[in-house]
Amino acid sequence: MSNVIQASGLTLAYDNGTKSIIQDANFSIKKGEFVFITGPSGSGKSTLLKALYGQLKPSTGTLVVGGNNLSNISRPKLQELRTHMGIIFQDYKLVNEWTVAKNVVLPLMIAGYSNEVQDTQARRLLKHVKLAEHADKYPLELSGGEQQRVGVARALSKNPVVILADEPTGNLDDYSSNVIWDLMENACQQLDTTVLVVTHKIPTIFSLPYRHFIIENRGIYEVH
Amino acid sequence: MKFINHLMFILPLMAILLGLEFYLVFERTTNNYETTLTEDYRILVVSKTPLELEFFQDLNEHIITTIEIERKGIVSNVAEGISKDNANAILNALPYFYNIGLDAYLETSEIEKIKQTLESNHYIKRVETFGSSHSSNYKLFSFIKLILEVFILFMTVVSLFLIMKQMEIWKYAHKERMQIMETFGAPMMLRSGVLFRVAFFDAIIATICVSILFFYIKYSWASQSGIDMIVKNRDVLFQASDIMVLFISAIVIVILAVYSVVFSSKGVED
Structure with a gap:
């Protein structure tokens, strides 16, 4: 099975390379795998995630995602790559001026799908995350758990190659957390998404x- | 976006468009007025012998017309009651008088140059430029023009600053949405599409408002103003082509403004 993510001698640093967060890391993740990366606060978990979706360039080494080397990727290529990613944030990052349905289909809108396809997908995904009746509401009218389910639906909307989740249940109670984990596990098993x-x-x-x-x-070390 | 945010963008944009339109109108009106002044203005030349237009044009290129003042008419005014022979003697002794017209409304220094050139020619006895009235007219005119241009420039600069400030507010209002869209791979035009739509809408509103104001000035206020120069020049107060000039100017301003927001937001994620 091919690697979706491959890091070799990866160093991530801020302040023009002077403040290194991750140093000389090597790991690879295959298609369809479900992987946890843990660590104490400030260890560099979110920094790694930022590097994976191209917000932070590696200082040294290589980081290849979906066949694209993020060390020297062009802006249009990075935009293209991001359309194949589903990203879930701890603070949801929904557009509060948009309805729930519009938030869900943001990746489809970016990819230029027709309104008809967007509507169909929005209905299907919101039903999948059990928020069908909230399609026309705005994010701030929903609870934290519901907002994160919108975030998961958005991440799934374009059948991404990889889903990157940054503390997706960090702000949620146990019940809501379990719902989110179920949704992500299902996506991995049923859609073969990393x-x-x-x-x-x-x-x-x-x-x-x-x-x-x-x-x-x-x-970064693998725990066996 | 709230109406007040639109208004905060439309008003300074209108101020710039008003400044631009006032400038255009003033230029056209003053050009007409200058033409009238030029047509009315004459230099009086007294010569020893009859002279042709070509002679004057060889001396200065600004001279375009010469009108000879009838000498007989002058004599008939002064020789009333005297004999025909004496009248003929006066006529023969009388020099030749010419009214000289110029091609443009020249500055006093230029007029003075023409006077010196003419006076240095030995056929010409005397030149009268009526410099003081010409000079005072021209200086007053230039002064009004300068004041208006400075005011328009000042208003434009202040308005541009207000627009930039409003852009800062837009930037913060849209920053989060644009960042989220960028994270999911949206290209710049898609991220900033809503800003462009809003700004284009505001540009149209500002153009319409300024056009309506000038239509009112042209068709209602101008004829009732009683100001001779405005009544005479009513046609140049506002022209259909001005709507296009205003609209294009408004669009250029909003494009620059939106791009400034878009490019300053781009750095947030980087």
């Missing part, structure tokens, strides 16, 4: 032996 979750602690509901990396002392 899911990479950055979190400070692996939730107890996971019984399957998913791969687990830990960020420690600026290195």
Whole structure:
């Protein structure tokens, strides 16, 4: 099975390379894998995720996502790559002036799908995350758990190659968290989508032996 | 976007368009007025011998007309009651008088140059430029023009600053949405599409408002103003082509303004 993400000698740093967060990391993630990356606060989990969706360029080494080397990727190529990613944030990052349905189909809108396709997908996805009746509401009218379900629906809307999730249940109660984990696990198993979750602690509901990396002392190590 | 945000963009844009239209109208009106002044203005030349237009044109290229003042008419005014022979003697002794017309409304220094050139010719006895009235007219005119241009420039600069400030507000209002769209791979034009739509709409509104104001000035206020120069020049107060000039100017301003927002937002994620 081919690698969707491959890091070789990866160093991530801020302040023009002077403040390194991740140093000389090597790992690879295959298509359809569900992977956890954990670590204490400030260890560089979110920094790694930013690098994975091209917001932060590697200082040294290579980071290849979906066949694109993010060290020297052009802006149009990066935009294209991002349309094949589903990104889930701890603070949801929904557009509050848009309806729930419009938020869900943002990736389709960017890809230029027709309004008809967008409407159909919005209905299907909102039904999938059990928010069908909230399609015309605005994000701030929903609870935190519901907003994150909108975020998951948005991430799934264009059948992404990879889903990157940054503490997706960090602001949610146990019930809402379990709903979100179920949705992500289903996406991985049914759509063969690679899911990479950055979190400070692996939730107890996971019984399957998913791969687990830990960020420690600026290195990334696989836990066996 | 709230109506007040539109208004905060439309008003300074209208101020710039008003300044531009006032400038255009003033230029056209003053050009007409200058033409009238030029047509009415004459230099009086007294010569020893009859002279042709070509002679004057060889001396200065601004001279375009010469009208000889009838000497017999002058003599008939002064020789009333005297004999025909004496009248003929006066006529023979009388020099030749010419009214000289110029091609443009020249500055006083230029008029003075023409006077010196003419006076240096030995056929010409005397030149009268009526410099003081010409000079005072021209200086007053130039002064009004300068004041208006400075005022328009000042208003434009202040309005541009207001527009830039409003753009800052737009930038913060749209920053989060644009960042989210960028994260999901939206190209710049899609991210900033809503800003362009809003700005184009505001540009249309501002153009319409300024056009309506000038239509009112042209068709209602001008004829009732009683100001001779305005009544005479009513046709140049506002022309159909001005709507296009205003609209294109408004569009250029909004495009520059939106691009400034878009490019300043781009750095947020980087």
